[in-house]
Amino acid sequence: MTLEFTKSEAKNWTKLHLKGLETVIFPSFSPDLEKLDEEGIRYDVNHIIANGFTSILVSPESCGMTFEERKKLVEIVCDEARGKVHTSVAVMQDTVEQDIEMLKHTEKVGGTFATLGHPIQYYPRSIEDIYRMYKYMCDSTNLGIVLYTGRLHTRKYHPSYFPPELLPRIADIPNVVAMKICGGSSMAITVMSFRLCGDRILVNDPMPDRWFITVPDYGQQWSGAGPFYGMQTPEKPRMVNIFNLLTKGEIDKAMNIYWELAPLTEGGPGLEAAYFHSGIVTAHTDKYAHWCNGGNGGSIRQPTGRLYDYQKERIRAGLRAIGLTPREPEEEFYVGRINYAKGARLKAYV
Amino acid sequence: MEFTKSEAKQWARKNYKGLCGTLSPSFTPDLKELDEEGIRHDVRHNINKGMFSVFCQTEICALTIEERKRYIEIACEEAKGKTLISMFTGIDTIEQDIELLRHFEKIGGTHTLLGWPGMFYAKSEEDIYQATKKICDATNLAIDLWPKPKFDFGRFHPSQFNPKLIERITDIPNVVSVKAYLGDGIGKWAEIHHRLGDKILFQAAEPSEWPITVGQYKQQWAGPADYVIFDQSSDNPRILRMFNLFLEGDFLEAMDLYWELYPITIGARDTAFQSGMLGMKYMQWLTGGNGGMFRQPTIPIFQHQKDAMRAGVKAAGITPPENEEEFYVGRLNYAKGMRLKY
Numbered sequence: 001m002t003l004e005f006t007k008s009e010a011k012n013w014t015k016l017h018l019k020g021l022e023t024v025i026f027p028s029f030s031p032d033l034e035k036l037d038e039e040g041i042r043y044d045v046n047h048i049i050a051n052g053f054t055s056i057l058v059s060p061e062s063c064g065m066t067f068e069e070r071k072k073l074v075e076i077v078c079d080e081a082r083g084k085v086h087t088s089v090a091v092m093q094d095t096v097e098q099d100i101e102m103l104k105h106t107e108k109v110g111g112t113f114a115t116l117g118h119p120i121q122y123y124p125r126s127i128e129d130i131y132r133m134y135k136y137m138c139d140s141t142n143l144g145i146v147l148y149t150g151r152l153h154t155r156k157y158h159p160s161y162f163p164p165e166l167l168p169r170i171a172d173i174p175n176v177v178a179m180k181i182c183g184g185s186s187m188a189i190t191v192m193s194f195r196l197c198g199d200r201i202l203v204n205d206p207m208p209d210r211w212f213i214t215v216p217d218y219g220q221q222w223s224g225a226g227p228f229y230g231m232q233t234p235e236k237p238r239m240v241n242i243f244n245l246l247t248k249g250e251i252d253k254a255m256n257i258y259w260e261l262a263p264l265t266e267g268g269p270g271l272e273a274a275y276f277h278s279g280i281v282t283a284h285t286d287k288y289a290h291w292c293n294g295g296n297g298g299s300i301r302q303p304t305g306r307l308y309d310y311q312k313e314r315i316r317a318g319l320r321a322i323g324l325t326p327r328e329p330e331e332e333f334y335v336g337r338i339n340y341a342k343g344a345r346l347k348a349y350v
Numbered sequence: 351m352e353f354t355k356s357e358a359k360q361w362a363r364k365n366y367k368g369l370c371g372t373l374s375p376s377f378t379p380d381l382k383e384l385d386e387e388g389i390r391h392d393v394r395h396n397i398n399k400g401m402f403s404v405f406c407q408t409e410i411c412a413l414t415i416e417e418r419k420r421y422i423e424i425a426c427e428e429a430k431g432k433t434l435i436s437m438f439t440g441i442d443t444i445e446q447d448i449e450l451l452r453h454f455e456k457i458g459g460t461h462t463l464l465g466w467p468g469m470f471y472a473k474s475e476e477d478i479y480q481a482t483k484k485i486c487d488a489t490n491l492a493i494d495l496w497p498k499p500k501f502d503f504g505r506f507h508p509s510q511f512n513p514k515l516i517e518r519i520t521d522i523p524n525v526v527s528v529k530a531y532l533g534d535g536i537g538k539w540a541e542i543h544h545r546l547g548d549k550i551l552f553q554a555a556e557p558s559e560w561p562i563t564v565g566q567y568k569q570q571w572a573g574p575a576d577y578v579i580f581d582q583s584s585d586n587p588r589i590l591r592m593f594n595l596f597l598e599g600d601f602l603e604a605m606d607l608y609w610e611l612y613p614i615t616i617g618a619r620d621t622a623f624q625s626g627m628l629g630m631k632y633m634q635w636l637t638g639g640n641g642g643m644f645r646q647p648t649i650p651i652f653q654h655q656k657d658a659m660r661a662g663v664k665a666a667g668i669t670p671p672e673n674e675e676e677f678y679v680g681r682l683n684y685a686k687g688m689r690l691k692y
Contacts, residue, residue: 031469032443032445032446032469033442033443033468033469061646063412063647064411064412064413092646093646094380094382094646095380096691096692097380098380098381119646120643120644120645120646120648120650121379121380121381121678121690122690122692123675123678124692125675125690125692129692132692136692151650153650153652153653154653155652155653156653299468299469300468301412301442301468302409302441302442302467302468303410303411303412303647303648304468304647306468306500306501307502308502309502309504309505310504330471331471334469334471346469346470346471347444348477349444349480349481349484350473350474350476350477350480
């Protein structure tokens with residue numbers, strides 16, 4: 001596949017084309033968890049498009065998969081989304097070499113962007129080390145790079161967990177086009193990022209309550225990736241509407257919808273705060289909420305933790321409180337909606 | 351196997367004495383292959399510190415089933431004739447769990463800590479019982495039951511795992527012990543104890559609970575848990591001494607050690623768990639283990655957590671290694687000259 005922009009055009013192209021909300025897609029598996037469920041994944045891509053999102057971020061690091069399976073997941077999503085929405089991939093797996101291989105693969109199969117973090121097997125020796133390694137990865141690809149500093153947590157260089165002096169330097173790398181703030185981090189990190197590199201790249205805070213400041217006052221034109229499908233349906237795309245109204249300056253109308261959704265966030269931040277300080281993607285929770293609102297669902301492999309009844313009940317109660325009707329039966333979630341329709345069921349041991 | 355199913359409970363009573371340590375996989379620095387030497391080092395680290403058994407953590411990071419098999423094989427080889435070997439059951443599916451158990455039995459494993467896989471959504475308590483029985487019947491290994499709240503059976507009983515059901519499961523011949531915590535609810539623990547009596551072994555693995563569970567209730571073994579992190583030297587480890595003192599009735603002497611180890615038991619260990627089992631691998635490295643990073647998905651360890659873990663082990667009289675890089679590539683790989691790139 002050929003990208004629509006060269007490295008020197010990347011920033012301008014992105015400014016023109018990356019708008020609206022990006023959401024995340026997780027893998028679906030066959031009910032025995034042994035193979036990817038290609039149909040289930042394609043179903044989710046189309047459900048995401050029907051919701052009005054403009055970009056899909058593949059999350060290949062969210063549960064146990066071989067590298068080949070991760071690549072296949074990216075390929076399926078890129079294939080299904082081609083010509084309809086942007087595709088991106090979260091690149092922060094085991095090693096720098098593996099991440100570079102994933103960047104090259106994504107480019108080959110038609111992805112546009114990569115949200116590039118730092119692999120788990122990386123411990124910087126200096127601030128310069130962070131810059132050089134990041135540039136090395138960026139230079140290996142023509143994809144548009146979304147800088148993601150959220151999971152490196154190098155507090156030893158700066159209390160904000162990432163050396164601020166690197167933000168403008170990294171933003172100057174030609175194919176670095178945007179930056180994603182880690183959900184659940186401090187508002188100060190968001191403001192600092194806009195001030196240090198908001199004039200060069202598209203900074204994005206994915207947390208909806210921040211949009212009321214970041215969109216009108218800092219010019220944020222896209223947001224994500226976030227599991228926004230957990231809060232809306234194609235029939236009632238409220239998250240998409242809030243964001244689009246804000247970009248048009250219709251703040252009061254956006255605010256009205258925001259308050260309709262308030263029952264979902266009552267009780268304060270829960271998962272998102274834990275995420276910033278744990279680095280574990282809440283794929284199970286997000287997949288469940290998406291399934292409640294029409295997504296494929298499907299359990300995922302270990303290690304990812306588990307999803308308990310009380311958590312599911314909280315999700316379902318929240319959705320009911322904002323006027324949605326979560327799907328049933330539970331068993332459909334476990335095997336995935338498409339597999340369930342084909343007659344697949346959980347095994348019975350009684 | 352050295353015992354038949356009907357002899358399993360008796361076998362456990364005779365052989366489960368003292369502490370069972372834990373083992374987690376080590377990888378080459380590119381995380382592509384298992385690091386066999388690193389794994390063997392950690393088995394020996396457990397043996398040297400007096401563990402009567404070593405538990406292979408099979409579920410804590412991404413591994414293919416073939417790698418899981420190889421990992422437990424390496425552990426069994428290294429432990430042969432020196433210590434018993436156990437492993438965790440309860441990964442993705444029951445069928446996969448049974449496949450791994452059969453392999454484990456073939457290569458010299460003796461017992462398993464039994465949980466339930468991610469792809470098991472019980473519809474009733476009968477369902478839990480039948481699934482459990484199916485697994486137990488499929489193997490001759492001794493089964494240590496682990497009715498931890500994390501398995502999501504709270505919809506059937508407010509304790510998260512009905513003590514009546516535990517009692518019923520322990521009638522299965524090769525179920526030999528139950529691992530539970532006071533921390534999961536004192537009422538739950540007491541009811542399990544009341545129901546099981548002397549029928550099978552019952553224990554709490556948490557050192558912070560031993561003044562009661564060992565001192566008062568005389569559990570004869572504990573684990574699996576990361577007991578290697580309490581001592582720098584393998585010479586007469588304090589954690590084992592403390593366990594034995596509680597068991598023998600030297601309560602106040604045991605309490606002296608209890609307070610000596612407290613900065614690890616509470617401070618450092620609580621922090622380690624914030625980083626999941628990778629945090630525990632870091633603690634093991636601080637106290638002589640191989641270390642080494644896990645594959646994704648794993649919770650990373652943040653600087654403030656490393657600081658807290660270091661402070662805890664230092665307060666308990668241990669001098670941790672300083673070179674962080676060694677942790678990332680693993681002690682043995684580092685000694686061979688391997689370094690992080692960039």
